[in-house]
Amino acid sequence: MDAETAKPEVLKHAQEFRVPPVLTRKLKEKAVEWLLMMTALASVAVTIGIVGVLSYESFLFFQQVSLIDFLTDREWTPLFSEPHYGILPLVSGTVVTTAVALVVAIPAGSVVAIYLSEYASRALREAVKPALELLSAVPTVVYGYFALLFVTPALQRIWPDLPGFNMLSAGFVIGIMIVPYVSSVSEDAMRAVPLALREGAYALGATRMQTALRVVFPSALSGIAAAYVLGVSRAIGETMVVAIAAGMQPTLTWNPLEPAATMTAYIVQVSLGDLPHGSIGYRTIFATGLTLLLMTFIFNLAGHVLRKRYRQAY
Amino acid sequence: MSVAVQPNSGLKAESRNLSFFYGDAQALKSISLGLPDRHATALIGPSGCGKTTYLRCLNRMHDLYPGNRYEGELLLYPERINLVATHIDPIEIRMRIGMVFQKPNPFPKSIYENVAYGLRIRGGLKRTDLDQAVERALRDAALWPEVRDRLHDHALNLSGGQQQRLCIARALATRPEILLFDEPTSALDPTATARIEELVNDLKQKVTIVIVTHNMQQAARVSDYTAFMYEGRLVECDRTDKIFTNPSNTLTEAYVTGRFG
């Protein structure tokens, strides 16, 4: 130690540096904390806003239309001179397109997930995953274009009677759109299955497929179920693909080869037009929106619960 | 059960029946221990005995995590402030009591910025004063010759031992009255360990030091007083040479002779 520090100097109390007075420091810290808390509460405000707006306008709507009619009438023609306010046609449109989407997304998504997690080499996985991310980054309006102008004509070569607007093309494209989502959540769930379980199966002489289908898949089941359920929610909420490719005619039909309107497409249709603020026609979009919100909320809740279960399983 | 021999020199800090609770679990049971001014006191004991818990009471690090509770007193001299009183601001305490951690944890910034940080948050220093304070701290930590030409290099480019000395310099820059060491060499190789121990021996003439160590030989090498703890209690505290050659308590003797722990 050189001469400067050789003598044992008594270190003075740290107050030799100008420490900011305690009170201003504490006030500043409190102010920052409150400001940040306000921003966190903003998210709560959004929920209140959404629920509040939908409930309020729907409440006004249901003062003029009975709930029974809303749920059971088989026609949705709010803008006719003799209006009908049955939500079933819109719900049927949503259900059919979602079903078609799931028929595509669930098998494809699961197979892709199993393949990537159990079979594919690391190089292949590194190449495929960004491509899948790309698939989910494409804007939905572009998918709508694709459904109308590529998929429908392609399908029309198989079924020449297929109308230009139909739920099959729309559903198919929505399915492709949510495959990356289903596969990535499923893959997460499968990767969480401990290696030890897999090794146990291999050690007994099982092939990769048997291990994947009989050991990994069942163990990851709640996570995979979460993937499916969240996929359903995404498909229900999809708007642009159906607005462009499925048509905007509310029809109560369960045949995917026909055009129909979903709840989301109806809201778009009304928004494109000119409805006076406060009219019953204006309010129909909020009643529809509330139905939509309730449906997606139930699936989101289920998916969340399932996801928590698989995360805690290990 | 605790036999604490009060040292001859004045105390810098003293705990009186200090207890600490993690939630409902009591980790420290009524510890009364004096920490002599400008000497080094070592805390030894088997894993889980509470020595690190006690150390972290001294600078109120437990306050960072919810659900903890202090009982008793922890007095800082000469003002006789009770460090664990709820009305005492932990930030004030940490400006007077510094800490060096088990694993070197320099900030991912330059060497200069690491040492200067404690001074910057107090504010009001001119650039030249800052430079001087940084150099003085690095000299005190026996690191200056090695870094004087690369003060603005990234701190994580240093070796493990150098990083730990950087952390010591960082703590020294603010001229603390007490410097707490939490097993400072357990992550370092023998050469680096030796340098840190030499540093502690030099520093203890200027700063009160409390060092937690699971290495009894280290305690014997660097400390003036040693406190042996077991299961949250203080078993014995005395001059280091006495603890290791002729302890009063049979439990202490069993520990220092290696019969358990």
Next chain:
Amino acid sequence: MSLENAIAKPTSCGPDRRRLARRKRVDVLFARAGFLVTLTVLSVLLALIGQLAVEGAGRLSWQFLTSFPSRFAAQAGILSAWIGTLLVMLLTALVAVPLGLGAAVYLEEYAPKNRLTTLIDINIANLAGVPSIVYGLMALALFVYEFRLGQSFLTAGLTLALLVLPMIIIAAREAIRAVPPHIREAAYALGATKWQTVQDHVLPCSMGGIMTGLILALSRAVGETAPLITVGALSFIAFLPHPPWQSDFPFISFQWMFDPFTVMPIQMFNWVSRPQEEFHVNAAAAGLVLLFMTLAMNALAIAVRARFRKRIRW
């Protein structure tokens, strides 16, 4: 039984050998099927990009980028649309970044673990799953009518900001959580206050993850159509908004925020909805530009993430 016979040798046994061979064949088949399905899904992506390119690439030109929409497809362009997108993105970022970052910092560093915090957590997870058109409904009732902001850039920016807010909060929280506790402890041990620790250490170290999340959220907002239709984007805007500057004090003008607006995806939607072939070509070209914008932002996010990963080490 002698020792040699005691150990079964399946390969010498007829039916066992056949079964094993069959299991292996099935396994190989499954691997091939998995590969094929993955390839098929990715080929849809290729078909989509291909379709856009084939139809629209020829239409891309300086004229296209700098003309306003028009009744004549050959003269129509996306000038008002892409400027609109830029301006809306600017407003979205200005609102979403402080709210999102503030909420993330509060929830990770300040919030006590009590019921209110859990509620906010659940709430944010929920909001992430709400269909985007519902945000449009809320914005229509609240921003357009209740707050009298009209069908303007300001409304559009606010709507999208609230839409991407959950994404930003979730990404920022993950980035903040990744900062190891020993850095925080070192700062606190020196006497730093909570805000000093956050400002000087936590935020700089998590900036990479935060920026990545931000860019990805904004790239998602670029492609959003449905909520903006609901809020009243026009698709025939043949003029630019007021400029953000003015000749007298204070030299900045906020007039443009209250002007009617349009964005790229809405322009594409409008063109794709027309029956004429020429407008479909325009839609394809607009889709290419939109896709390019989205992909560029995604690539930027990946580059930012890679760069920060190299710089920050602990």
